Amino acid sequence: MAWYQEWFGEEYLELYSYRNDEEARQQIEFFHREIGAIDGPVLDLACGIGRHLQELAIRGFHGVGCDLSFLLLRTGVREYGQLPVARADMRNLPFCSNSFGALVNFFTSFGYFATEEENLTVVREMARVIKPGAPFLFDYLNVHRELSKMIQKETRETPTGTTSIERWFDSSDRSFNKRMIIDGRRYLERVRGYDLDEISVLFTSSGMTIREAFGDFDGAPFDRESPRLILFGARREE
Ligand SMILES: C[S@@+](CC[C@H](N)C(=O)[O-])C[C@H]1O[C@@H](n2cnc3c(N)ncnc32)[C@H](O)[C@@H]1O
Incomplete structure (x- = not known):
């Protein structure tokens, strides 16, 4: 199994429990203001x-979700009630072309695949399913900051047990890797690190334009020290 098929379960939710509703509320507020x-x-x-999706609904947007993890989607039903979601792989979206008015992609949900072609396929799928002119928000890691601030080894306590974490950058495929060992179970997170220039090439070659790059959800402009790389853009009009 690929790492992203194994990792996005209970332990992921425990380790990233600080990625919570309050954070989502602030991020959707920013999206609403800028989009x-x-x-x-x-x-x-x-x-x-x-x-x-929950925060989009509160603000009156019609949100539709898509994710590969059955466990996470099922947890969402328990947490928020029924939401319109599809279980699918982002390389092959189960939606008609030109069917969405906007797209969001939060918290580094990109760069997961073994080949460049597969990551590019994801951007092409994003462009295919939104309407010409439709805007997007893309929230991704900042490679410069990740490299300069990388903590190579740490241990964290979560309700599922002690988690030991090891991080490294693999220059052969430019991936950020994180090995987690939780009560003897081993998981990997592996994300291809695209910088702003590389991401821009992926988007522009797929029929999208980038309007602005922010470095955080407080609206600060992007620079090499920024916590995040947050892009706003749109699919080009035909
Ligand atoms: C870091 S999490 C972010 C989740 C959500 N955006 C958030 O901010 O809470 C990455 C998400 O990507 C999903 N994912 C991983 N591989 C996928 C794939 N091939 N197709 C669709 N979703 C995938 C995972 O199940 C997980 O929910």
Whole structure:
């Protein structure tokens, strides 16, 4: 099994429990402020348990989620009630072309695949399912900061047990790797680190334009020290 098929379960939710509803509320508030007019539903690509879908609904948006993890989608139903979600792989979205008015992709839900072609396929799928002119928000890691601030080894206590974490950057495929050992069970997180120039090439070659790059959800501009790389853009008009 690929790492992303194994990792996004109970232990993931425990380790990242600080990625909670309050954070989603602030992020959707920022999205609402910056996104402008939207004509149609908003796709939350890799929605996880649906914490952003819940906040979109509170603000009157029609959100639709898509995620591969059955466990996370099921946890979302328990947490928030029924939300419109599809279980699918982001490389092959089960939606018609031109069907969404906007797209969001939060918390580094990109760069998961073994080949560049597969990661590019995801961007092409994003562009395919949104309407011409439809805006997107893409929230991703900042490679410069991740490299300079990397903590190579640490231990954390969570309700599921002691988690030991090891991190490294693999320059052969430019991936950020995180090995987690939780009560003897081993998990991996592996994300291809694209910098702003590389991401821009992926998006522009897939029919999207990038309007602005932020470095955090407080609206600060992006620079090499920023906690995040948050892009706003749109699919090009035909
Ligand atoms: C870091 S989590 C972020 C979840 C959510 N966006 C959030 O902010 O809470 C990444 C998400 O990507 C999903 N995912 C991983 N591989 C996927 C794939 N191949 N297709 C669709 N979703 C995938 C995981 O199940 C997980 O929910």
